[in-house]
Structures are given as structure tokens and as C-alpha cells.
Amino acid sequence: MNDVVLKTEGLKKVIGKRTIVSDISLELHKGEIFGFLGPNGAGKSTTIKMIVGLSKITEGNIYISGHSVKTEFKKAMRNVGCIVENPDLYKYMSGLDNLRMFAKMYPSVTEQRINEVVKIVDLEKAIKNKVKTYSLGMKQRLGIAQAILHSPDLMILDEPTNGLDPAGIHDMRELLRKLCSETGLTVLVSSHILSEMQLMCDRVGIINKGKIVTVKTIDELINMTNDDDKAVMVIKTDNNKKAEEIIKAKAIKCISVAEGVQVETSKENVPAIVADLTAQGIAIFGMDNKDTHTLEDVFMKLTGEGK
């Protein structure tokens, strides 16, 4: 069976004389969270607006659940829910009334379905309160409830974590994961923040200056930096101070961090370091590879944003 939920073919947008995006060809599969990652002005919102029918396609085409946005617009749109920039909410109305009003656009959405989505996004307690009393995270979740009300195959969120605090980002991530695994929803989420995408997505498409630079799974992206043999790791021991001295004595870069000692060296040195520490009576409780900057490195390399 064909599990392609979103397909864009050679998508292009020209505004005036300027080509904003071109050659955007993507395929998103059922149940995956796909990250659309790129710096400010890369063309993420422009592409998304074409996908959800808010902006005219200059060239190419888009298929949502097999329906052409150009020739079967209504059918295509019936299969997508979206939040572009901020959710459209009436702040003097309750969350529930917002959903009820939105539901009027879809005759198939029942009161039971409304209650169901309220539960999914975990807003049962606050749903009767006015939206103006909601936190940003709650508004985003209400926006998601609105977007999935008509049970679309595809949900598109443009920068959903913008302005959210770490707890809000965590909740958002959990919610998206739950939706995808439990309902088979496919999600396209844009962001310019690498670390968030890394945690949230199955695959990432990197866009820069209006073009897709690469499409990779998160693992593939991280592995791209593993071609050099450098290792950065944090070793947790029962005596970090002594461990640091032992490692430094080998002329290897080593600093104390909260979790243990952070070592930066070539991979071939790692077994000897471990052996030395053990031989000198240091107990090793764990080693964490520090990959926090690698995705950023890849991104910089691919987009030529680096120095």
C-alpha cells in the first residue's frame, strides 16, 4: 500500500520577480513526524502556506492523501489540519466554544469528537475557561485540538514551539508523539531550532535559501559528523577529580563538568583511557557521548552558514 500522506513535486513560489522557494520535492509517510528545518527566511512558511492552500502554487504540485491541491482542492484540504504562525483563537470565548465554533465548518464533527480531542490534548480541566486565561502552551494545545478535530491524515505546524518554555516544548513533543503512534497522524513541523527537531522528529528536511539541502533521518544526520574520529564524552566515575588528573597526564583534553569529566580526544584513544582509569582503581559508572553540537555542525556545513 502507498503510505505517502504528503507529496510535493518540484514546488516553486515566485513573488514578483523573486523566487522564494524552488525544487521542493518531499514525501511524508503515514505516522511520521517530519521536521522542516531552516534558518529565518529559508522559505518554510512559504512552502507550508502553499501546502495548506493559503498561497498559490507558482509551479509544481502538492498531493495530500493522494489528492492534488491544484485539481481536487477540497478533498486535499479535508485531509489536512494546520496551525500557521499562531492558532486562530477567540480569546474571549472558552476553549470549548472555540472548538464548537470551528466544528461548524465540518458537519461530520460531533460533540463527542470535540470531547475526545479535548482529552487527547489534555485540556479537560481548562476547556470551559476563557482562552485569554490560557498559557501559551495551552493555547498551542487548543490549536492542535482544532487542527485535528476533523481527523485529518496530516497536521502541519509552523514553528509550534516558538516562545514555549522547556516544559511546554516537552508537552508538545509528547503530544505529537502520542498522536502519531496512536492515530497514525502524519506531522509536518517547522522550526529553526535544531535541538528541538532532533528530539521531536523521525526525519528532517533541511531548507536553505528556498531549496531543500538534504532529507535525512535524525540518526543519519548525526552520523554525518562521525566521519572524523573525534569523540567528546562525559565519563562518570567514583572519583572525577582523580580521573581528570589521570586523563590530563596523558596530554588529553579533559575538563570537569557537573555530571563527571568531559573528555575530548580521538576515538582510538578511548579504550586506553578506560583501561587506564580502571587500572588505577577508578570505577566508571557510565559514559555519555556529547552529540549536542553535531547536528548544528552538520546544519552549518550544509547551509554554508558557518565561517
Ligand SMILES: Nc1ncnc2c1ncn2[C@@H]1O[C@H](COP(=O)(O)OP(=O)(O)OP(=O)(O)O)[C@@H](O)[C@H]1O
Ligand atoms: N509576500 C511576500 N512578498 C515578498 N517576499 C516574501 C513574501 N513572503 C515571504 N517573502 C520572503 O520570502 C523569504 C522566505 O520567507 P518565509 O517566511 O517562507 O521564511 P521562513 O523559513 O518561514 O522564515 P522564519 O523562520 O523567519 O519564519 C523571506 O526572505 C521573505 O522575506
Ligand SMILES: [Mg+2]
Ligand atoms: Mg516562517
